[in-house]
Amino acid sequence: MTIGRRRFLHLTAGAAAVPALSRLALAADAYPSRPVHLIVFYAAGGGNDIVARLLGQWLSQRLGQSFVIENRPGGSGNIGTEYALKAPADGYTLLLSSTANVVNGSLYDKLSFNFLRDAAPVAGISYEPNIFLVNPSVPAKSVPEFIAYAKKNPGKLNFASAGIGSSQQMSGEMFKMMAGVEMTHVPYRGTAPALTSLLAGDVQLMFASAPAALPYVKSGKLRALAVTTAHRSDVLPDLPTIAEFLPGFDASVYYGIAAPKGTPPAVVDRLNKEINAGLTDPQFKAKLTELGSMILLGSPADFGKFLASETEKWAKVVRFAHIKAE
Numbered sequence: 022m023t024i025g026r027r028r029f030l031h032l033t034a035g036a037a038a039v040p041a042l043s044r045l046a047l048a049a050d051a052y053p054s055r056p057v058h059l060i061v062f063y064a065a066g067g068g069n070d071i072v073a074r075l076l077g078q079w080l081s082q083r084l085g086q087s088f089v090i091e092n093r094p095g096g097s098g099n100i101g102t103e104y105a106l107k108a109p110a111d112g113y114t115l116l117l118s119s120t121a122n123v124v125n126g127s128l129y130d131k132l133s134f135n136f137l138r139d140a141a142p143v144a145g146i147s148y149e150p151n152i153f154l155v156n157p158s159v160p161a162k163s164v165p166e167f168i169a170y171a172k173k174n175p176g177k178l179n180f181a182s183a184g185i186g187s188s189q190q191m192s193g194e195m196f197k198m199m200a201g202v203e204m205t206h207v208p209y210r211g212t213a214p215a216l217t218s219l220l221a222g223d224v225q226l227m228f229a230s231a232p233a234a235l236p237y238v239k240s241g242k243l244r245a246l247a248v249t250t251a252h253r254s255d256v257l258p259d260l261p262t263i264a265e266f267l268p269g270f271d272a273s274v275y276y277g278i279a280a281p282k283g284t285p286p287a288v289v290d291r292l293n294k295e296i297n298a299g300l301t302d303p304q305f306k307a308k309l310t311e312l313g314s315m316i317l318l319g320s321p322a323d324f325g326k327f328l329a330s331e332t333e334k335w336a337k338v339v340r341f342a343h344i345k346a347e
Contacts, residue, residue, distance in 0.1 A: 062101025110283035123331040142325035145317030150248035151228040171202035181215035192228035192272040231313030
């Protein structure tokens with residue numbers, strides 16, 4: 022029997038592909054064979070660090086290797102991000118990605134990396150709101166009342182944040198853009214001093230992270246008007262979203278895992294599978310809920326689309342507010 026040349030080439034190509042696919046499968050099954058480093062670009066003790074340690078513990082238990090949390094703060098997240106993305110693309114250096122990654126590309130003119138180009142999306146973990154807080158001296162008790170009050174007092178309201186380019190500033194700038202109000206941004210060196218200033222009445226409002234804001238809301242020292250996510254928070258289900266009054270408003274803080282571009286797809290898929298398993302595990306999910314977070318399930322492609330959408334959204338806000346990194 023004679024086999025045509027085209028048919029022969031097709032069969033031999035298919036045969037050659039089988040060992041290659043087998044090697045990839047074996048590599049994924051063997052992964053990880055040594056400790057994995059999970060880079061956090063903020064100091065220990067913050068939201069990024071807490072989420073990374075929760076996930077690291079889960080993955081260590083599931084995969085039988087240590088996931089070592091490595092804090093590399095500085096440069097508004099750029100130092101740790103650059104380190105992670107320029108590491109070997111073998112799955113042994115991962116990045117705890119968060120909102121700074123989708124803001125900094127528009128904020129900084131001369132970065133040595135492009136996050137969307139140089140990162141391989143692995144999986145989303147969770148997202149959480151900032152809480153729209155006002156000092157009790159502000160008479161507004163709802164978002165519409167606040168917008169009316171701000172329009173009657175243009176330029177007289179100051180909002181605090183944890184710094185230039187922080188999710189707190191970006192929430193405030195998006196609010197200014199969509200509500201058409203004038204407010205002055207006052208950056209601080211972290212959430213704690215910003216909240217101290219708000220409590221003292223030095224500034225009138227703040228879009229503060231949920232874990233930091235909740236104690237002051239529950240004690241009545243600060244008034245919460247809304248959450249910044251598109252959907253209501255599981256922790257504060259009676260508090261409306263800003264989007265209920267300004268349709269389309271969504272300023273969530275996200276957490277996810279990225280790897281250097283070129284990381285083997287089989288390794289990415291295995292990590293994605295194990296992370297999603299954690300997000301559907303009742304105990305692991307409950308720990309995230311306690312932080313005011315909601316889960317962000319999906320495939321690597323889903324997370325990649327999310328990152329691209331967030332990057333585009335915040336680029337518009339940066340341009341509108343003329344924000345420049347210091």
